[in-house]
Amino acid sequence: MxxxxxxxxxxxxxxxxxxxxxxxxxxxxxxxxxxxxxxxxxxxxxxxxxxxxxxxxxxxxxxxxxxxxxxxxxxxxxxxxxxxxxxxxxxxxxxxxxxxxxxxxxxMPPVLSDPVSQKRKRDASISNSQDLEKRRTRSSTRIASQEPLESPMEATYIEQSDGASAPPSDHSSSKPNNISNPSITTNFRLQRPTFEPTPLPTLNYSLLSDTNLRKKLKDLGISSIGNRPPLERRHREWVTLWNANCDSSKPRSKAELLRDLETWERTQVSQGTSRNYTGGGLPIASKDFDGAAWSSKHGPTFRSLIEEAARSRRQKSSGEATSTSEPIGVTIDVSGDNFSEETNDCAD
Incomplete structure (x- = not known):
């Protein structure tokens, strides 16, 4: 459909x-x-x-x-x-x-059914149910007529039994119990994963030297190539990936996380991560970034750029107005001769 x-x-x-x-x-x-x-x-x-x-x-x-x-x-x-x-x-x-x-x-679009066909279906279902009921009645009568009568030995035992003695042994009592032990059934939801990572602590990078930071990266099994800002970003992203993997009920292997880290680094390089960082290596969006100090330091530069842009815009607008509204000097010879133009460029 x-x-x-x-x-x-x-x-x-x-x-x-x-x-x-x-x-x-x-x-x-x-x-x-x-x-x-x-x-x-x-x-x-x-x-x-x-x-x-x-x-x-x-x-x-x-x-x-x-x-x-x-x-x-x-x-x-x-x-x-x-x-x-x-x-x-x-x-x-x-x-x-x-x-x-x-x-x-x-x-799926709605199906429009015909009322006549619906009535036929109801009649057919009613007739089928009646036929089924008749067959069930005949089969139940046939089964009841074929049931064996109670044997004399069983009747004698029932009459003499006072509830204290055990019933006679039967071959059915020797059948093994097929009911499985619930403790044997494996509960897959309670199975613990084979790889259980432990969360990594965050670091205060201002207290670590470059040598110590590189050593920690090597101990974690990740690259220690680059200057200080890329090393901090790499370690921070690895801690984030690792701790997020610890939260998962199905944690992934370290090799898969290393591939994710490599993909993240390629993405950062392609997007030009350096433009989001200041000259000192501190990200502008960081919670430790001092916006007031940054504004007071670079505010005069921004204001001078704004004034220079406004000045150039005013000069451009005034120059265009002067070139379009410059008058043409024309003198009239009162002696009756023709007009004489002062400018040679505007002679028609």
Missing amino acids: ATIGPQDTTFDVPDPTDWKGTALQGFAAVESPMRCQVCKEFMTTPMMTSCGHTFCSLCIRRCLANDGLCPACRTPDQELKLRANKCMGEVIESFKQIRGPALEIAR
Whole structure:
């Protein structure tokens, strides 16, 4: 059956707006809280802040490492106060499994049925149920007539038994108990992963020399090439990746995290990370950046640039006005001769 919507899904990006215009429009409000406010994707390893907002573990750790503020309400927070929101993670995983089939059903056009055909279907179902009931009645009568009568030995035992003696042994009592022990059943949700990483502490880089910082990078197994600012950024990103991996119920290997770190570094180089940093290597968006001191130091330079731009704009506008409004000098010969022009360039 044909569905409503674009057939080419090459550039189809899942979004809560996919539910709009379908029979399940309310699912858009259900899906929106499941997406991270930072990356706009379904939350991976949801972590709750002390102010009650939930984000991806990696996203919120990067934000807190950058400015120490909650991305939603701008409340100061710390990584140590983050708590795993496991219920939200289970809801997201379940919703992701049913999202595709539910969206296909929601996009199906409504089927208009004929009232005559509906009446025929009801009549057919009623007749089928009546036939089935008749067959059940005949089969139950046949089974009841074939049941064996109670044997005399069993009747004698029932009459003489006072409830204290055990019933006669039967071969059915020797059958093994097929009920499995619940303790033998493996609970996969309680299985602990084979790789259990421990969180890494954050460092105060102002107390570390270049040699000590390079040594810590080598101990962690990551590159120690570069000057001071790239080393600090690399270590900060590695701690963020590692601690976010510790929050996950299915942690990844160190080799996978190293590939993520390498991808992050290539992205930073391609985007020109150096333009976001001051001459001293401190990021402008950092929580330790002194904006007032920076403004007082470079304020006169900015004001002089603004005045110079305004002066050049005024000179340009006045020059254009002079060139367009310059008068042409013309004198009249009162003796009756023709006009004589003072300027040779304007002779017609």
